[in-house]
Amino acid sequence: MRLRSLMRRSTGEQASSRFVGVSRRQFFGSAAGLAVGAGLGTTLAAQHGNPHTDAQPKPIPGGVSPFGVMIHHFPSPPAGTPLADHPEPSQITDFNGFVGLNRIRGGGSGTGFPSLAYQADMGFMVGEYIAMDGRHYHGAFGFI
Amino acid sequence: MFWTIPVPRDAVDVHLGAGRARFRLSTSIPDDHDLQASITEVFPAGFPQLAEVTFDVEWSGILDRAHIRNVAQNFEGQFLQTGSTIQWSAFNPVSGFQFASEGPDPTRVIYAMIGHERNGVFFQ
Numbered sequence: 001m002r003l004r005s006l007m008r009r010s011t012g013e014q015a016s017s018r019f020v021g022v023s024r025r026q027f028f029g030s031a032a033g034l035a036v037g038a039g040l041g042t043t044l045a046a047q048h049g050n051p052h053t054d055a056q057p058k059p060i061p062g063g064v065s066p067f068g069v070m071i072h073h074f075p076s077p078p079a080g081t082p083l084a085d086h087p088e089p090s091q092i093t094d095f096n097g098f099v100g101l102n103r104i105r106g107g108g109s110g111t112g113f114p115s116l117a118y119q120a121d122m123g124f125m126v127g128e129y130i131a132m133d134g135r136h137y138h139g140a141f142g143f144i
Numbered sequence: 145m146f147w148t149i150p151v152p153r154d155a156v157d158v159h160l161g162a163g164r165a166r167f168r169l170s171t172s173i174p175d176d177h178d179l180q181a182s183i184t185e186v187f188p189a190g191f192p193q194l195a196e197v198t199f200d201v202e203w204s205g206i207l208d209r210a211h212i213r214n215v216a217q218n219f220e221g222q223f224l225q226t227g228s229t230i231q232w233s234a235f236n237p238v239s240g241f242q243f244a245s246e247g248p249d250p251t252r253v254i255y256a257m258i259g260h261e262r263n264g265v266f267f268q
Contacts, residue, residue: 093218096262142155
């Protein structure tokens with residue numbers, strides 16, 4: 001399973017950047033069977049009272065490309081990097097609001113694994129954004 | 145967009161002037177088996193599975209301040225480098241696997257920042 005595998009990888013290679021991921025399909029709500037993103041997307045549309053709007057935010061233009069797949073995210077830099085050199089911390093564009101981002105390593109335990117190591121990047125965005133439908137919205141997003 | 149999801153507004157609490165922020169949430173997310181599967185969306189048989197996660201992420205303790213204007217990446221804002229902690233747990237009801245992180249430990253942070261920014265059309 002992914003959670004366990006990532007713990008192993010993180011312990012052995014210190015290469016994993018997170019424990020868990022939400023797929024692009026989930027975020028854009030285009031796939032059946034993955035309930036979280038689709039449900040939240042529906043909520044976003046519904047809260048603005050129009051099922052035909054698309055309140056999903058647009059991704060930033062750049063990012064990183066592990067395995068050749070573009071991820072619209074710039075990881076936090078190595079320790080010691082001047083704050084002024086920090087790359088774009090937001091994952092969404094046309095955005096005006098609060099952001100937070102971090103990178104943390106730590107330990108824990110899991111089923112059958114009394115000692116595990118992890119590395120995680122997590123963040124948030126809260127504020128105004130212009131969505132896919134060109135309209136202005138206020139919302140909160142997590143990078144997990 | 146990857147690993148970015150809408151969250152309830154009250155999941156995030158920001159006090160930028162005090163250099164503090166908190167992101168707390170319990171939610172369901174897919175367990176994709178491994179990082180490469182999650183990125184490439186080429187999953188092993190039986191995946192993804194739905195898992196439950198709970199986390200509490202905090203930013204606090206101002207270490208540095210900077211106004212960043214990055215024309216190449218099209219953003220600008222006022223930022224604080226801070227300390228940060230994470231407490232995390234996850235449970236996959238299909239496999240029964242669960243994970244619990246150690247308690248919040250401020251010595252574990254590699255880098256953390258919070259800020260207020262504008263990008264895209266708000267930057268131009």
